Amino acid sequence: MSSNNGNSNASGGGGDSDSNDRNELFIAIAALAISVVALIIAVLQALQQYFASAEGYSQCSEKTIGRWSKFTKRKLLLKQFRFEVRFRVPVIFVAPPYNRFGPLGDDTGVEADIGAGKEIVYVDGSSENYRKTHTWTPEEYDFKREKLKGTDSREAIHTADNEMTTWLALLMAIQRMERESREWQDHMARPYVAPVDADASKALVLADNYGGHTMVVGVQEKTRSWDTMPDGLKKPYATTAMCHLVEIVAMLGIHWKEFDRRNNVYRAQGNGFLVTGSMVPNLGVAFTFEKVGKTWFQENRIVPNDSVKQLCFGFCPTIFQAGLKTPLYTDEPKDEGTLQLATRAEVAETLVSFNCNTNTVNYFRLGNEHTRYSHLFPVTFEMLGMVGEVMQIHRTMFTMLPNPTFFTWNKAAFSLIGLMQGFRRSLDDADKEERLFRRGSHLAAIRADMDRIIAVALEDDEQRRKDEVVLADRRRLDEVKKMAEANKYILLKRGPAKATLPQKSVWVRAFERVGRGIKHAFVKIGTSLRYGFLKLLFKLHLTKNDPADETPFIKQRELASNTLERESFPRYLEQLHHAIKRCDLFLAHNYDLVQHVFALHMQEVLCYLNSRPNSPDDEPHESPVTGGWPTGSPGGYGGGYGYGSGAGGGGGRAQRGPASHIYTPSPDNTEYYNDKYIALHAIDTASWTMRHRMLMQLYVTFIRKRVADVPIPAKVSVYTQVKASKEKIAALTRQDSSALSALADIPEGSLASSTSSRVPTGGIAAAINVGVAAALAGAPVATAAAAVGSAAAAPAVTHEEAPSPGGASVSSTGGSSVASSAVPEAPTGTSTTAATAAAAAAFKKKNNPEKDTIQRATTVRDIEDIWCTLTFRMLCWLMLHDFHKKDVQVSKSDVYDSRLAVYLL
Template sequence: MADANNLIINAANVTVNGTGSDSGSGGNDNNDVLNWVALVVSLVALLGTVAQVLQQYYASAAGYSNCGESVMGEWHKSKSRKFRLTELRFEVQFEAPVIFVCPPSNTKGPVKNEPIHFIRGTKESLANTRALLPQDEEKHRLEALKENQVHTADNERATWVTLLSQLQYMEKQSADWQDQQLKNNGPRNPLPSLAQFEDHSLAIAVQSKKRSWDTMPLEVRKPYATTAMCHLLEIAAMMGIYWKEFDRSKDKYRAEGNGYMLTGEQARDLGLMFTFRISGKSHFEENRVIPVDEVKELCCGYASTIFKETKDNRRVEFPNEESKDLGLLQLGSMAEIAETMVLMECNTNTANYFRQDGHKHTHLFPVPFELLGMLGKTLHIRNSCYRMLPNPTPCQWDKNFFNLRKLVKEYANTIQEDEALPQIPQIRALEDLALGVVSAIKRDKNLKIPGYSMHLLNTLHDALDKCDEYLRFDRCDDEKAKADRRDLVQMVLREHFQEILKMINDPEDDKVMSNPAQRVGEDSDPEKRRARQFHELSAANPEERQVKFMDIYFYTVLDQVRDRAVQSLIRRQSSTRYAPSTHERESSVDSAKSATMKAASAPSTPTLTAVRPASPRAPLRTYDSTHSAPLLQLPHDGSKPLFPDEIDTELGQEAAAIWCTLVFRMLCWLLLHDFHKKDVQIPKSELLGSRLPVYIA
């Protein structure tokens, strides 16, 4: 501005001097020329001054160039300058997304009075979320590169723009794949109606929030998106991204999978900042996670069970509180699995198998998956082809060592051939369900992509519903009878896992298998023979594993579980009714043996004596039935209660039927749902429902 003023003064001086020295018409002409020159110079100087002033005001709009299309994509249209008269400067305002996870029916978001837009992969959803599909993003990028002739990596883009694009791609590709599956594998006439987006209970939603560049931290040079820690975990699980590092003490986070990478660290003056990158090819077909609300629990190491009350509005009141019943299982770490075993009232040895190092907890597959299959809530959406779930356990799900389809077939063969099983309605119903599942498996085998036919998945879903109805005693209105059924189910579960883990970790197993010469003398001892069965299972060839597994379960495990579950239930009812004690622990293996020896002198009752010649099964043991009052009011067919003179046989049959139902349910659940081999849970159970704000660069 000083230079411009000097130019104006000099021009005025030139004008005055010219006027005083010249005379006549020639002088007048010269004066006119000088005046015009001075005027032009003055105008140029004035314009320069005005331009300089305007530039300084516009320069006060810090961050405006950082909100361009190359950074924010379609969101750049929301940027604007707002003049602050009191401060004589411009403020830059823009809109950035708030990303969260909720059911499609949700109408309330974290930003008040802003519409909620769900990511659905449709044109309307793309327009509402201001996103482009990846192929359109790439086309747009190449056009920009062609115009600018700059052939470098496109690292100017905010990573949340890429995230929104990939989320839209996830919904679109998975929906297209499911439509194709229906055409290829579905029954010809009539075609079932596919589950729609509204049938999902989990969706990704976006709201826009107006922000000011004035509030941006100094280290952040691009607009960021906002979410919460729990939502970020859920989005990562839905996209098939598995955590490799989750160190909250050092604020180091890294997740990889399905061609994506997610890293996080602490940003000064802001909080946790995550960066989303594409590292390879991605697809959302058979690996698409089932869009159900329970995914929120699974990705934090929790699992809802069939005994969870539907009236529960929240999963846990406080993330750090312990579960008080079998409605919700904690499986996120070995220590949490040990606590779950304690919750099931297992003995200390069983809990220590998970709590202490050096113990085994795998047969054909890890035992925690067996618990998940026996009790886990059915999460498959009827008339959909999605099967994948986040792994809630620290164990790896590797299907190379077993074949679930063959296991189901062997189960169906065994439950038909085993004459020692009680011929009660539930056992006959299980035979029919197993045959129906085997038939669906055979039909599915001949299809283009086995494992995802609508007929097979719905058949498995129906079978699980029937098992749940029996285990929960849904058709009974008597709350006392329901509670008794749950007690017996819990006893069977407890004794089953105590027996399985004891057999897997039996020290005699290792001794005998390490010294084959010793095996000859051990064959006559049933206990020694039983101890090494799981070791023999590990040594079996792939075509023999399934048969060996079912033989162990039906002809060894069932006998022990049935007898001990009945013992424990009678002892619990007896001690509660006649001799309550706050110090007595539930029966362990040794106490069960002593109770059996004590019961040998009691009057005998009818027993199940049918056995399989190749694998003799012990008949039902007899128990003390001298009490005049009934020990348990557990109706078996609704006609009469069970009294002491028949309780042993009836309870034994009921326990055997519950065990068979649990094993069949486990096989069907694991066949209906799936886990990725590389997905292993890293302990983070306290982050379930965490609303800790996190940001996406």
């Protein structure tokens, strides 16, 4: 019994030991599991803290910077035991497309490797260019917006994508501008076959490789670190320069409303965009770009010419640069090679550079609210048309320019075609008395150009009106179709009555759902495998195509649907280019004389705009000034050539008021208010057709005569003429043969005496013409000089002379004579003595590389020819270019070519 109990006790104790061992094992396993879980949690927490050191990684996602997010990387910094976030952003600038010098370095022409960032990509709107600039096309952007709808209502309710950086929207807008405008140009020029230009220069040929565009937006990639981001900024920013930003804003059709550098307040609006700028702490001047309305880029796109950059800042290059593109520095004083038109003070400086007198300069320098600057349009646009460089690119359709003046351009108030017709009619009337259109003369060629331009302009205007009617009917039909399709869609969505629908069994519908699910799963798995394989090839540099750039097939949006092919428009631009080129070739040989005529024209026009033929008591209501007439006259004449007639002749008075030195002819000045004078208020109150005719009649019969009546200064007394044929030389000799009867033998030295400067210049000019004609006919230089000297010494044959204000007398024959008391004596020298003038002409002809030109004395007819050419060029230039009605220059000339870094948020 005892032994059995002992065995049972022993066996019972062993059972308890096994149970305890098992319990301890379970506890150890649980503790191990808990420890492992705690270790994993600790490791995960450590990794989370480590990866959380990559600050800014989420701010560089696709929602923020689009396709630029593929360059966002984490770089491990072992010494600092953290990650650094690096990303890429664009550096935007404006340059010709053949430029290879970028802000980040020179482009070698070979596509840069990842990280190099020196490759320059010029935006042209092509599909490949979209890929290179890492931007979405309009179709891709619409697809992504549609895909976003319904997935996340919190993000889809916003009308604007405020998560995306504004510089990405700017890049997409620039790409769309290039794409849509080029498509519109191809559409407009499709039926027109341009003539072959054999004289095209190498620069034009090079520009043709880029579509003729020499003002294009370029992009370089710059790698940045989030560690350098200023406090408070949560999105990557792009970089550009102040001058480039102004140029890009103009390219997009946006007009500056405020540009205050002192307070760093900037605002521009137009074409559906809004640009605002301000100072950002720890960064600098930053701008935001937003789309607030509908946008279009067709004929409103500005001319992509590199010279247009100057217009964005209130400057305009002139024809007097003679093709030499000299650097234009902001702080340097400007000469006649540049027009400054941003403010009244800058216009005054421009008039000073052209040697206009003080009275003319004071119209802008001291002008007040009563001073008038426009007839049918402001005179600053007249300055642009007369001497401004042609900005429109030959064989392109874009005509819009940034407005460089502080005046508005409203084409609804006048018609340039009507002005051209009035100018032609006025010249025809003057030709009946003066024989302006002599056979083979330059004015005869201008007359032919006028007929061609008017004909093609009327044809294009009629075609444009017909196109507008057709497009209006087409848009109306499209709206009807859209409404019909919407009603049809609603009926299909609603469907027929439920009673008529065939009912499917439950198991059939279940199998259909399962089949659709399996199909969707296989498609998704296959797409993922393909994407992963292509991504691996891209990372291994085995292919240049990034699969992230590939999008599903989307139907391309038609951007130029509201335009029709119009062959007349390219022909119209072609005729204007040929006419301006002919004018420029004619003016190129006598730039000094052209500047002289231009200055006289501006003096006479501004004097006329501020003239009043009536006394203050019976002055018309439209008169710009209501003050009385004080006694005395304004000050002297600065910057002129030494003649004393001033802007509007002698006998002038000054306006009373804040600007007491504004010149205007007095009402009793009968020489100024002659029978050719047309009161300005008569033009203002005339009908639409008559106002154009009256203004051009005033220009031809009044302004032209007053410009021609001013004595020719010694500085421009020598005229360079293209060598004519023998028939033209004989005609010139017959024209001036009336002076042969007055020839007399006098000593040559007497021509240089003090009294010789007082001989009427009309006789001297006629005599010198005779001498030049004799020299060209084969006579020796000495014989020609003797003939000229004898003719110049004789008294000129003049008719009745009307006393000019200030003592000068003007002959009725159109020539000019100088009174000894009012006009200072011209300095004697090579240009005032006949013998030395002929010798100088022979010497210059012998040493002149241009064998097709001759030197002779300047005549009144030369002055009139240049004036007519400048006026005709002004009308052609304004017809060739256009300005937006709401575009007014806000002074920003001090930031021209400024490389001050600004930032795009």
